[in-house]
Amino acid sequence: MPKTIIVMPAFNVAGVLEKTIKALPIGCWDEIIVVNDGSKDNTAQIAARLGCHVVTHPQNRGYGGAQKTGYKEALTRGADMVVMVHGDNQYDPSLVPEFVRKMTEEKCDLVTGTRMVLGDVLKSGMPLWKFIPNRFLTWIENVSFGSNISDYHNGFRAYSAKFLREIPLDLLSEKFDFDTDIIIQGAIRKYKIGEVPHPTRYLKENSQMPFSKAIVYGLSILKTVWGFWLHKTGICRQQIYSL
Secondary structure, three states: OOOEEEEEEEOOOOOOHHHHHHOOOOOOOOEEEEEEEOOOOOHHHHHHHOOOEEEEEOOOOOHHHHHHHHHHHHHHOOOOEEEEOOOOOOOOHHHHHHHHHHHHOOOOOEEEEEOOOOOOOOOOOOOHHHHHHHHHHHHHHHHHHOOOOOOOOOOOEEEEHHHHHHOOHHHOOOOOOHHHHHHHHHHHOOOOEEEEEOOOOOOOOOOOOOHHHHHHHHHHHHHHHHHHHHHHOOOOOOHHHOO
């Protein structure tokens, strides 16, 4: 079996981290890397006590910065594939075997979760002000990048080591739009992208993006799409989209 490493970005999740880690099914992963992104609580100590390999940022770099560190560390430690699970338990860790199956049996190069297939996204608590922009932005991104993805803005992901080595990881965002940046890299390179449907989680223990940050996030996605079109038309070439 290929070596599978769980990469877990973690920022002030001491209260829920143990629950998240213990929910990971045994036998579908070889190692857990927790990226402690400048937490002010005892996130790092809990992760170490649970047997995880911990990498700590002295200061908070952001969601994308934590993933970059985790993926580089996973490649250094010989990963064949990486599954990214949020440390705040927002995405169900018990679904990791399905991500691994998509990679091994269906030969996907990257796999993303989707909240838009099961039909429970609004009933489960996604605010309408998040749902409508998600649908609009996902449609724009599919048209722009020639993809057919139902949920571009999902943070439950898996990547092959080959894919992570090929893309310009350091050029991608350090913030929340990293997930969009990296899946765009898969779309424009015509990698095989799989999806795993899962229910949504909007509980008090799960980190949520506030309305103000959601606006900034949405505008950053539109800026990314506009930059890609400028590159594609040759008006303003950008290294991040050069194959």
